Amino acid sequence: MINNMNKFIAIVGSNSNKSTNRELLKYMKHHFQSQAEIELVEIKGLPIFKKSADKFVPQEAKDIAKKIEASDGVIIATPEYDHSIPAILSSALAWLSYGIHPLLDKPVMITGASYGSLGSSRAQSQLRQILDSPELKARIMPSSEFLLGHSLQAFDDNGDLKDKVAAQQLDGLFKDFLQFVNIFNQLNNAKEINVQKAKDFSWDKD
Template sequence: MKYLAIVGTNADVSTNRMLLQFMQKHFASDVDIELCEIKALPAFYEPEGEEVPETVVELSKKIIDADGVIIATPEYDHAIPAVLKSALEWISYTSQALTDKPVLIVGASHGVLGSSRAQAHLRQILDSPELAARIMPSSEFLLGKSQEAFDYAGKLKYPDKLAELNEVFREFLLFTKITTELLAEKAVIKKDKKYTWQE
């Protein structure tokens, strides 16, 4: 399987980016994870006609081609960063590429709460009709005190958090498989369904 991991910040130095980079290496034997930066995306605006920035088109294509999406978000004032909100607005306004896409939310913060409020905020946004992502339920990975969490090689140092991340990721692999099968079955049922006026 192939996952797209979105770095939900425009900061040059970010422990959320470090978390995704660690996941990319740590789970390399299970899945291909491509890191995706959103720093180059323009702030959302309603384009004239059907003109969409090329960077938005590229992001949409990467999401569509992926089996699932991982989003790492920091927490700014109890919410997700503006750059991440803007990226999601582009997707909802244009391609709606996240519709029915399996999504795992993770987050790191310098404090002890590990972006918990931002993750709740992000869940609410992804559940909106224009995005309609398939968010893995009852699961979140919160990495607090993230400035101290990685060693010089970029490996996660906290044994309890590593075990938690392993479990969450195993669940996401299964969630992705089940969701894909469910949607395929749904498409078959929808295709074969006949209404009374068709019989």
């Protein structure tokens, strides 16, 4: 039954209305529905990050944080712009580490699609570094890049991946992520001190 399944939040790392990263996450939601419950979350409605004296966090970011906190893990799909993640994704992660810490010790799987042949490889590498920062401290699944290149031609009319090898690779990585989540749930003894360290961290200190 679905209530016994892991529940994952899938973040669309783009504000494009026709993002192939959204298509990738929709495919995963449908394709893996017998293995996990996946909810897509949009960040395109978030304002650009801005520090304030009262550490104001917009309600949209708080709502996303609550979903992440209630989940068993997070999947992030990022495009690549100028060898980096989009500004909207960077801004969203800043909000999610500004006085709130929903990603702390949360298992994360990184995926990505791009129009070119490299499949957002540089953006995924940068995203790993950001998620490992003191303010976020997510638990990123190691050695697990899924790089979907030429993404405009990657899906058929039903939204399924045309490339069977790519589909098989994603199947294997998702199974690994399920195991990663289950194993990590048993290796979470330092969470309380990690939470305190994140709360004590300040962007205003050099």
